[in-house]
Amino acid sequence: MAGKKYGLDLGTMNIRIFQGGHGLVVYEKNMIAIQRKKEVAAIGNDAFEMYERTPASIVISNPVRDGVIADINNMNKVAEALLKKCGCTSGFMRNNSFYLAAPSDVTEVEKRAYFDLIAHSAYNTHNIFVIEKPLAAALGENINVMSKKGMMLVDMGAGTTEITVITMGGIVVSKLLKMGGNTINAAICQFVKERHHLVIGDKTAEALKIELGHAIPGRGKQKRVFGRDLITGLPANVEVADHLVFDALKDYLFQVVKTIRNIMETIPPELSADIIESGIYFTGGTTLIPELDRLFSASLHVKTVFADKPLESTAKGLGVIMDHASDYRELTFSLRDAAFE
Known part of the structure; x- marks a missing residue:
């Protein structure tokens, strides 16, 4: 079965997922609520509803801080839960492709975390591409x-x-x-x-x-x-x-x-x-x-x-790259690129 393409814009406060052929399919808060230090109590908008109202046993956090992935384990939980919402499956369907927008002015180690987010997930794919966020945002604005x-x-x-x-x-x-x-x-x-x-x-x-x-x-x-x-x-x-x-x-x-x-x-x-x-x-x-x-x-x-819809620029730009992958191949970095080895 042919794989699907997903573009992830991981913001400090919001996460947006763009699916090839379907457009923007997920737009939720990039937050997670952890109960008793290990149990996931809520993710996304549900976690935001609990924010500033929780007992001491529940801690709510943003996995992305200062524009980069600061907590890859919790970011993995958020991404998997929200990808599942839009029908992204693992298992036999292992040829899905993932495009992630990362800030340009960060270290190579911080950019590598975007690859690790998917590479160490249940999706078990090597079709992972990172795009510098400013380029994606510009493409999203035509x-x-x-x-x-x-x-x-x-x-x-x-x-x-x-x-x-x-x-x-x-x-x-x-x-x-x-x-x-x-x-x-x-x-x-x-x-x-x-x-x-x-x-x-x-x-x-x-x-x-x-x-x-x-x-x-x-x-x-x-x-x-x-x-x-x-x-x-x-x-x-x-x-x-x-x-x-x-x-x-x-x-x-x-x-x-x-x-x-x-x-x-x-x-x-x-x-x-x-x-x-x-x-x-x-x-x-x-x-x-x-x-x-x-x-x-x-x-x-x-x-x-x-921008008319400034919250969606980067996600829309990821969609442009996914729809015209051959035209914008030089804008993407794959896991095999020397810059990330």
């Missing part, structure tokens, strides 16, 4: 990565932000910042604690970011949130203003702008001219913050192009 003209892609995810310059199917420079949407959430928690003496959880911070987050200050919106009073220890609620959320996210946005400028200063002038002509492409969940286009255009003096 960008011609094989063009002789250079382009810049900024992928603003939950755990990391990767800024990459691409030309002729290769990466000229890539910088991985270990900060993203989760960094903003942590800053919101800290600012609410300092200014309102209220302790809130990550989910509440995420809700504040989504409802009040704005790259341009001054809208005057507020949201009531609930938490624990830092002084009395009792439940309490306060009105949080949007300017607090802006203060929490502005340092992150400043670092992104600063890094983009630094990269533009180091690349050859001809590539800079290409980027000025085509603009800078933005993708990733954090780009959903309103008015980012205005902020980045004004700060960088370059046209900005934002």
Whole structure:
């Protein structure tokens, strides 16, 4: 029986699986709940529902941290469970192919973990291919990565932000910042604690970011949130203003702008001219913050192009590579490639 093709985008907060011929078949939280240190209590969205509500006997974690696989055993459990959901079987059907997106600016050991994830699983296949994530994301946005003209892609995810310059199917420079949407959430928690003496959880911070987050200050919106009073220890609620959320996210946005400028200063002038002509492409969940286009255009003096569905860019790009494997063979690394031996 002919094997199937699966593309895996393993994000810090979300995992997306693209199946050849079927499109995006799985989109869940990349989380796992472990009970009594060894039993799997929940995976994916079910684990996220339990997050910040569990007893001491259950520990919830993200197997991917700072953009790379930090806990390969738990990542294996999550991947196998979610692949099973979309009908991926093991056993006699051993010629399935797996395409995984990995950050560019990481070590070879960290990239090797993506191979090991499938190679040490129940699927028992050598058809494992790793694609550098910026290339997959660009293909997902219909960008011609094989063009002789250079382009810049900024992928603003939950755990990391990767800024990459691409030309002729290769990466000229890539910088991985270990900060993203989760960094903003942590800053919101800290600012609410300092200014309102209220302790809130990550989910509440995420809700504040989504409802009040704005790259341009001054809208005057507020949201009531609930938490624990830092002084009395009792439940309490306060009105949080949007300017607090802006203060929490502005340092992150400043670092992104600063890094983009630094990269533009180091690349050859001809590539800079290409980027000025085509603009800078933005993708990733954090780009959903309103008015980012205005902020980045004004700060960088370059046209900005934002993905319509930024959370799906990489998964869609994996689909493009799977559907046109012969055209993009040079973009993929297999287990046999010397770079990973």
